[in-house]
Amino acid sequence: MIERSKELFERGKKVMPGGVNSPVRAFGSVDAPPRFIERAVGNKIYDVDGNEYLDYIGSWGPMILGHNDPIVLAEVTKACTKGLSFGACTEPEVKLAELICENIPHVEMIRMVNSGTEAVMSAIRAARGFTGRSKIIKFVGCYHGHSDSLLVKAGSGAMTFGDPDSAGVTKGAAEDTLLASYNNLDSVENLFKEHKNKVACLIVEPVAANMGVVPPAEGFLEGLRQLCDENGALLIFDEVITGFRLAFGGAAEFFGVRPDLVTYGKIIGAGMPVGAYGGRRDIMECVSPLGKVYQAGTLSGNPIAMTAGIAMITQLLNDKSVYEKINSLGLHLAEGLKETGYTVNNVGSLTSIFYTEEKVESYDDAIKADTRLFSKVFAGLLEAGIYVAPSQFESLFVNTCFTVDEIDYTINTYKKLLK
Numbered sequence: 053m054i055e056r057s058k059e060l061f062e063r064g065k066k067v068m069p070g071g072v073n074s075p076v077r078a079f080g081s082v083d084a085p086p087r088f089i090e091r092a093v094g095n096k097i098y099d100v101d102g103n104e105y106l107d108y109i110g111s112w113g114p115m116i117l118g119h120n121d122p123i124v125l126a127e128v129t130k131a132c133t134k135g136l137s138f139g140a141c142t143e144p145e146v147k148l149a150e151l152i153c154e155n156i157p158h159v160e161m162i163r164m165v166n167s168g169t170e171a172v173m174s175a176i177r178a179a180r181g182f183t184g185r186s187k188i189i190k191f192v193g194c195y196h197g198h199s200d201s202l203l204v205k206a207g208s209g210a211m212t213f214g215d216p217d218s219a220g221v222t223k224g225a226a227e228d229t230l231l232a233s234y235n236n237l238d239s240v241e242n243l244f245k246e247h248k249n250k251v252a253c254l255i256v257e258p259v260a261a262n263m264g265v266v267p268p269a270e271g272f273l274e275g276l277r278q279l280c281d282e283n284g285a286l287l288i289f290d291e292v293i294t295g296f297r298l299a300f301g302g303a304a305e306f307f308g309v310r311p312d313l314v315t316y317g318k319i320i321g322a323g324m325p326v327g328a329y330g331g332r333r334d335i336m337e338c339v340s341p342l343g344k345v346y347q348a349g350t351l352s353g354n355p356i357a358m359t360a361g362i363a364m365i366t367q368l369l370n371d372k373s374v375y376e377k378i379n380s381l382g383l384h385l386a387e388g389l390k391e392t393g394y395t396v397n398n399v400g401s402l403t404s405i406f407y408t409e410e411k412v413e414s415y416d417d418a419i420k421a422d423t424r425l426f427s428k429v430f431a432g433l434l435e436a437g438i439y440v441a442p443s444q445f446e447s448l449f450v451n452t453c454f455t456v457d458e459i460d461y462t463i464n465t466y467k468k469l470l471k
């Protein structure tokens with residue numbers, strides 16, 4: 053029964069565009085109405101009609117320790133009694149920044165913001181301010197939030213200037229964004245040649261996770277590092293999904309490639325509205341009030357969000373078995389899903405099943421997947437109490453609260469639905 057969810061959706065549609073505050077939540081591309089969530093604990097999420105689901109979204113990644121982790125909850129509850137927001141300097145923001153800078157070698161300085169979108173937008177401004185150049189390179193199919201210059205359409209193979217991907221984004225805002233093909237170093241090299249000495253930075257999801265999970269090909273990230281160095285451009289890893297998840301030091305540590313700047317999202321606030329960008333000291337020293345790159349925020353470094361982040365990140369730092377656990381659960385899920393005969397990509401605790409039998413190594417491969425079949429399977433999974441992202445082009449996220457039995461149940465449900 054999902055009567056209450058349906059009723060709330062109808063009410064929501066009258067007062068919010070599409071009934072939601074973020075488009076994918078409307079379940080527009082699947083054959084099911086959205087579930088309204090009331091509460092969550094560990095790896096389970098409960099809707100307003102009292103249905104329980106195994107949660108493979110985990111608030112889109114950050115719940116590495118599961119929902120309502122008792123230590124995070126206790127610390128946040130304590131912090132709330134002291135006041136919710138001051139718009140002033142606080143101890144927790146210094147502590148969280150120290151925790152990160154002292155333990156991730158490529159993050160020498162960091163600035164807290166409020167979302168992944170804001171982190172990326174600000175990192176790009178810093179890169180442009182530092183280099184004095186305008187152009188940026190991004191990859192078709194990589195998502196970096198909804199700021200104007202990153203919301204550009206994939207040109208059909210011809211990697212030229214970007215076209216706005218949304219009404220309201222001007223040609224001017226998008227024209228400095230150059231599009232390359234993920235896992236294709238030649239496409240990057242060509243852009244650098246064509247726009248010599250004009251490219252400020254290249255931004256990449258080191259593991260693409262917004263076209264479904266697509267791992268970097270062998271040598272791809274190293275090749276990007278080299279091309280950036282040869283062309284005087286900064287390399288930015290967008291670790292909104294991979295940061296603290298693949299390893300404490302994110303994809304940079306996992307693959308052993310050092311970016312100049314890195315962006316984080318919800319993960320560093322244990323799921324609260326947080327983001328951050330950081331990296332080389334000489335670049336970060338360009339940020340206001342030290343330097344001329346302006347960037348600010350009333351809510352940035354909010355004490356409750358910082359406290360949540362400290363409570364989660366301290367646990368990730370002190371208990372390295374977290375990564376062994378989630379990576380082995382992720383692998384178990386991926387190996388099981390492969391038995392359906394469809395293509396499965398996996399890196400650590402990130403997994404995608406694509407409804408195609410061909411390899412998926414690029415955006416062009418990913419969009420060949422059968423999205424009608426995805427939609428059918430999605431509805432069947434929900435019926436069986438399994439909550440996955442309502443899009444073919446997202447990841448399944450596991451956290452430390454999953455058991456092997458629950459993953460086996462998930463695999464068997466997929467197999468039944470795909471028979």
Ligand SMILES: Cc1ncc(COP(=O)(O)O)c(C=O)c1O
Pocket residue numbers: 112167168169170172195196197198257262290291292293317318327
């Ligand atoms: C890689 C990546 N970058 C940036 C963002 C934007 O983050 P936010 O939704 O917090 O603005 C996302 C969102 O999931 C993302 O996956």
